[in-house]
Amino acid sequence: MRRVLPLVFASALVGVGASHAQTAADSAAIRQTALDYIEGWYEGDAERMKGALHPELAKRIVMTDPQSGESRLQHMTAERLVQVTAAGSGARTPKERQLKDVAILDIFENAASVRVDASDWIDYLHVAKWDGKWVIVNVLWELKPHAKRR
Numbered sequence: 001m002r003r004v005l006p007l008v009f010a011s012a013l014v015g016v017g018a019s020h021a022q023t024a025a026d027s028a029a030i031r032q033t034a035l036d037y038i039e040g041w042y043e044g045d046a047e048r049m050k051g052a053l054h055p056e057l058a059k060r061i062v063m064t065d066p067q068s069g070e071s072r073l074q075h076m077t078a079e080r081l082v083q084v085t086a087a088g089s090g091a092r093t094p095k096e097r098q099l100k101d102v103a104i105l106d107i108f109e110n111a112a113s114v115r116v117d118a119s120d121w122i123d124y125l126h127v128a129k130w131d132g133k134w135v136i137v138n139v140l141w142e143l144k145p146h147a148k149r150r
Contacts, residue, residue, distance in 0.1 A: 022107045026107065026129075026134070027104060027107065029133075029134045030104055030107065030112050030114060030127055030134050031102055031104060031114075032134075033052050033127055033134045033135060033136060034052075034102040034114045034116055034125060034127070034136075035100065035102060036048050036049070036051055036052035037049060037052040037053070037116070037123075037125070037136055038100045038102070038116050038118055038123075039100060040052060040085060040090075041085055041089075041090035041118075042090045042091060042093055042098045042100070043090070043091060044085060044086065044087075044088040044089075044090060044091035045085070046082050046083075046085045046086035049081065049082050049085040050078070050082045052135065052136055053078040053081065053082070053135060053136050054078065054128065054130055054135040054136060054137045055078050055079075056078065056137070057077065057078035057081065057136060057137060057138070057139070058075065058076075058077070058137075058138050058139070059075070059076040059077075059081055059138075059139040059141065060073050060074065060075050060076070060138075060139070060140055060141070061073070061074050061140070061141050061142065061143070062074075062142075093119050097119045098119060099117055099118055099119045100116065100117075100118065101116065101117040102114060102115075102116055103115045103116075103117075110128055110129035111126070111127070111128055111129075112126075112127040112128075112134070113125070113126060113127075114127055120143060120144055120146070120147035121141050121142060121143050121144060121147060122141065122142055122144065123139050123140075123141045124139065124140045124141070125138070125139055126138035126139075
């Protein structure tokens, strides 16, 4: 009995972990959402960008004033990001510089964290399954060192 109890407990723990596993379809949908976001940006495709975003998206970067050293958050809404995309800001990036590496960092239930390496910045996306579709809820981004020097 003493040997059986730890084995039963260990089996129960494995079962708990497996219940949170995502399907290949979830992983593919999360990756496609990230690609719709970054490729939509580069293509100036506002509809593709809009489809990747939750309407209440918060996109933020921490900016530090070089004189005072004081930090502040620069914020962009979903609506503004779609407008800037439609204006073609991302489409100005030459094709050979349009980096769009996507890495799913973690998935749990209806939440995922994704890293997108772009030409001049890195985005950390929080993606949620909303009404059955994976959409980006939050983006925290940071400029790469070469882009900060410009």
